Amino acid sequence: MNNNINSIKEEALQEITKADTLSQLEAARIKFLGKKGKVSDLLEKMKKMTPDEKPLFGKQVNSLKVSIQAGIAEAKKSLEQKSERLCSFVDKIDITLPGLKKKLGTVHxxxxxxxxxxxxxxxxxxxxxxxxxxxxxxxxxxxxxxxxxxxxxxxxxxxxxxxxxxxxxxxxxxxxxxxxxxxxxxxxxxxxxxxxxxxxxxxxxxxxxxxxxxxxxxxxxxxxxxxxxxxxxxxxxxxxxxxxxxxxxxxxxxxxxxxxxxxxxxxxxxxxxxxxxxxxxxxxxxxxxxxxxxxxxxxxxxxxxxxxxxxxxxxxxxxxxxxxxxxxxxxxxxxxxxxx
Ligand SMILES: [Zn+2]
Missing domain, CATH: 3.30.930.10 (Bira Bifunctional Protein; Domain 2)
Incomplete structure (x- = not known):
């Protein structure tokens, strides 16, 4: 596989793993799969290639795209589950319970x-x-x-x-x-x-x-x-x-x-x-x-x-x-x- 494609894949998967929130994940998606993203850049390059080079390169870019999409889908699912768990925990907190009173000393x-x-x-x-x-x-x-x-x-x-x-x-x-x-x-x-x-x-x-x-x-x-x-x-x-x-x-x-x-x-x-x-x-x-x-x-x-x-x-x-x-x-x- 083309070296450049390989390094883009690595970079993309790293950013997806690092994303802690859905908005960070979306930013990673735009960076790699957006209209002006890195995958689109590669498709631009393909236009200048000879008819012999195009099929293999196209296949590799497509495979890259699929890997990134799969990575994003998986990360999204895991972030959503995490947020659900947090919500259910918050729901269990009874905010109507009285607070814990601290004992205060008094002047003798x-x-x-x-x-x-x-x-x-x-x-x-x-x-x-x-x-x-x-x-x-x-x-x-x-x-x-x-x-x-x-x-x-x-x-x-x-x-x-x-x-x-x-x-x-x-x-x-x-x-x-x-x-x-x-x-x-x-x-x-x-x-x-x-x-x-x-x-x-x-x-x-x-x-x-x-x-x-x-x-x-x-x-x-x-x-x-x-x-x-x-x-x-x-x-x-x-x-x-x-x-x-x-x-x-x-x-x-x-x-x-x-x-x-x-x-x-x-x-x-x-x-x-x-x-x-x-x-x-x-x-x-x-x-x-x-x-x-x-x-x-x-x-x-x-x-x-x-x-x-x-x-x-x-x-x-x-x-x-x-x-x-x-x-x-x-x-x-x-x-x-x-x-x-
Ligand atoms: Zn008296």
Whole structure:
């Protein structure tokens, strides 16, 4: 057979095999069998041949044409079957079935409470401050005017590490870190985890969260403290909540108070949650003790300021009506999903 005819046949069969779609197959058919296709070219050439050459060449071109036609027919059939199989598979998909739901995590109620409180104080001009969980005895006790023989320093209250440092028992050391690093005015809010050597029960944990607030400037008064705490209480618990100060003692504030929110459950009338008192104890606060200013190098004659703490678990328990704080740490999805 003519070499040229042979190579056209090979080329044609290759393109037919490669065709993945009916339109690709049609393009191959036009290229080889169309009016201006390669087979027509060969028939044009035959016109110039001698009468002796024509019969054999004609026979070979005809055979080429038949082979290409057969190849195309076979490929077409196979492509059609493939498309039918795909259609029947698609038909079996029930697009009315609901999709697969992905489980989404949620913000933990403790994290949510911290974020809520921080946002409230940010709106009042406080900036965020942070400190490490492992502290020095100086930052956690000495600089906060806590005497050597104070019971909170006891091994039964504080976790000490082998190198003499400790797990902070309060977020107050952040006050010391901030005051030692810059001059007033200082207005910070510092949330964090704190540790006490306590046996866990429904209202106590060995690890819990506090938010520390500190405001130091010229002429800061006790009334300012009451103002910000009342504003925080209203934003957290609703506009009708009241706040009350009770005299107390803390080494690092003078005067010191414990402060309560009026019970939002009973509106102050008295109920089980507030133990019929109408008030719920929140945390401690006071004016920064001048001795703390001396430790951090501030002039107590020039500056005054207040500090307060806020127990996050306590706030979350009141806000969400939870009577056992251990629930926050058991990671039971049934509990946590309620806050989604
Ligand atoms: Zn009550």
């Amino acid at each position: 109620p403790i994290t949510q409470t911290i974020e809520d409180v921080v946002a409230i104080f940010r709106d009042m001009g406080f900036s965020f401050a942070d400190g490490p969980d492992i502290e020095t005895e100086f930052n956690n006790f000495d600089a906060l005017n806590t005497p050597e023989d104070h019971p909170s320093r006891d091994l039964q209250d504080t976790f000490y590490l082998e190198n003499g440092s400790l797990l902070r028992t309060q977020t107050s050391p952040v006050q010391i870190r901030v005051m030692m690093s810059k001059k007033p005015p200082i207005q910070i809010i510092a949330p964090g985890r704190v540790y006490r050597n306590d046996t866990p029960d429904a209202t106590h944990g060995h690890t819990f969260h506090q938010i520390e607030g500190l405001y130091v400037d010229k002429k800061v008064s006790f009334a300012d403290l009451k103002g910000v705490l009342h504003s925080c209480a209203r934003q957290l618990m609703g506009k009708d909540v009241k706040i009350r100060f009770r005299p107390h003692f803390f080494p690092f504030t003078e005067p010191s108070v414990e402060y309560d929110f009026s019970c939002v459950m009973c509106g102050g009338k008295g109920c089980k949650i507030c133990k019929n008192s109408g008030w719920i104890e929140i945390s401690g606060a006071g004016m920064v003790d001048p001795r703390v200013y001396e430790k951090v190098g501030y002039d107590p004659e020039k500056y005054s300021g207040y500090a307060f703490g806020l127990g996050i678990e306590r706030i979350a328990m009141i806000k969400y009506g939870i009577d056992d704080l251990r629930l926050f740490y058991e990671n039971d999805e049934r509990f946590l999903n309620q806050f989604a």
